[in-house]
Amino acid sequence: MVWGVVQFPGSCDERDALHACELAGGEARLIWHESRDLDGVDAVVVPGGFSYGDYLRAGAIARFSPAMEAVAEFAAGGGPVLGICNGFQVLCEADLLPGALLVNDNLRFVCRQVELVDDGDERLSIPAKHGEGRYWAPDEMLDAIEAGGQVAFRYAPGQNPNGSARDIAGVRNEAGNVLGLMPHPEHAVDAMTGSTDGLRIFEALARVGNPA
Amino acid sequence: MAKARVLIRPKEGILDPQGKAVERALPALGFEGVGHVRVGRMVELEADDPAQLPALCEKLLANPLIEDFEIESLDGA
Numbered sequence: 407m408v409w410g411v412v413q414f415p416g417s418c419d420e421r422d423a424l425h426a427c428e429l430a431g432g433e434a435r436l437i438w439h440e441s442r443d444l445d446g447v448d449a450v451v452v453p454g455g456f457s458y459g460d461y462l463r464a465g466a467i468a469r470f471s472p473a474m475e476a477v478a479e480f481a482a483g484g485g486p487v488l489g490i491c492n493g494f495q496v497l498c499e500a501d502l503l504p505g506a507l508l509v510n511d512n513l514r515f516v517c518r519q520v521e522l523v524d525d526g527d528e529r530l531s532i533p534a535k536h537g538e539g540r541y542w543a544p545d546e547m548l549d550a551i552e553a554g555g556q557v558a559f560r561y562a563p564g565q566n567p568n569g570s571a572r573d574i575a576g577v578r579n580e581a582g583n584v585l586g587l588m589p590h591p592e593h594a595v596d597a598m599t600g601s602t603d604g605l606r607i608f609e610a611l612a613r614v615g616n617p618a
Numbered sequence: 619m620a621k622a623r624v625l626i627r628p629k630e631g632i633l634d635p636q637g638k639a640v641e642r643a644l645p646a647l648g649f650e651g652v653g654h655v656r657v658g659r660m661v662e663l664e665a666d667d668p669a670q671l672p673a674l675c676e677k678l679l680a681n682p683l684i685e686d687f688e689i690e691s692l693d694g695a
Contacts, residue, residue: 462659463681470678499681506684508628513635542632542684569633 407432407612410447412473412493414439414457419490419592423453426592430608442472449486449615450477452493454535454590464507464538465495474500486614487584488607491536494576494586503577503586504551505543510536511569519600520589521562522575525555530603532589534567534575539588541570541577548572554580559587583614620668621692626680627658658685662692 409427413420413436420436427434427449437444439457444450457468468474474496481487481502489497497503510516517535524530543551548571551557559576566573568588576587591604628634636657644652661679665671671689680687 462679466678466681506681508632508684509635511633511635513639540633544683 407449407615408445408447409434409449409451409615410437410444411435411451411453412437412439412477413453414455414468414471414473416457416459417453417455417492419454419590422590422592422595423451423490426595426604426608427451429595429605430612432612437473439468439471439473442476444473444476444480447480449488449611450480451592451611452477452487452489452496453592454491454493457492457496460492460538463495463499464492465497465499468492468496469500478502481579481584484581484583486611488611489584489586490590490592491539491588494588495538497584497586502584503579504547504556505541505571505574505577507538507588508540508542509538510540510567516567518567520567520575521565522559522587522589523562524559525557529562530559530591530594530606531601532591532594532604534589536568536588539568539570541568541574541588543571548574551577556580558585559589585611619664619666621662621664622668622671623690623692624661624663624671624675624679624687625658625690626661626675626685626687627656629684629686632684 424434515537520534522530560573578585591607594601594604637655641655
């Protein structure tokens with residue numbers, strides 16, 4: 407299992423993402439944003455940060471990078487892709503995921519541990535840190551993604567930190583191989599920092615990327 | 619070269635917390651009776667071929683899911 411973690415100018419969580427990938431099993435390497443070649447990786451992580459300074463809109467410029475063109479092709483071929491925080495914003499801008507991320511409704515940068523509920527009703531405790539994490543989509547799109555089982559994570563009741571529509575914290579594409587979420591599973595892989603729940607997300611991705 | 623200005627604003631019905639924050643700050647400064655504040659972006663540019671502006675706005679300058687845009691020509695202004 408080989409993981410690729412895309413690195414843009416302004417990425418800042420790519421090292422933790424590499425570490426989380428390795429803990430989940432396999433080898434992980436960085437993919438520079440100018441590279442059009444994913445070098446045969448089995449799964450891709452688009453990490454958090456402030457790609458290209460988040461100029462214009464978060465993720466708006468990163469989506470046109472050569473690496474993201476390659477990621478879009480990889481995703482179209484069924485390859486597993488995980489976008490975290492800024493990576494989620496990039497995947498939405500790239501139309502690989504439905505919806506958009508807007509400025510938090512309270513205008514505050516959120517930085518705290520949040521409880522998530524996945525679509526199997528399992529709870530995860532994972533840190534969130536973002537200023538533009540309010541998930542939004544038109545009502546009919548929200549209805550469609552809920553009906554299609556595309557809501558992967560919701561904030562636990564009363565924990566929505568940013569005003570996200572229907573408490574949505576993470577969504578997947580229709581095919582199910584592209585997943586994005588605002589909280590940071592790569593920061594929750596070691597008991598020393600409070601939770602290892604994030605590792606489960608990387609392990610699930612590894613099962614998609616490495617169906618042995 | 620055609621000069622143009624692109625105005626980008628959050629779509630009607632989408633909560634605009636920046637606009638709300640500005641709106642709430644105004645009474646404290648003595649400006650009463652100001653409402654419906656919406657904060658957007660303005661981009662000025664010069665293009666060889668102004669016909670490409672709408673496509674350029676839809677692909678990059680605005681996200682059509684959440685934002686409306688309008689293009690104003692600045693030539694002869």
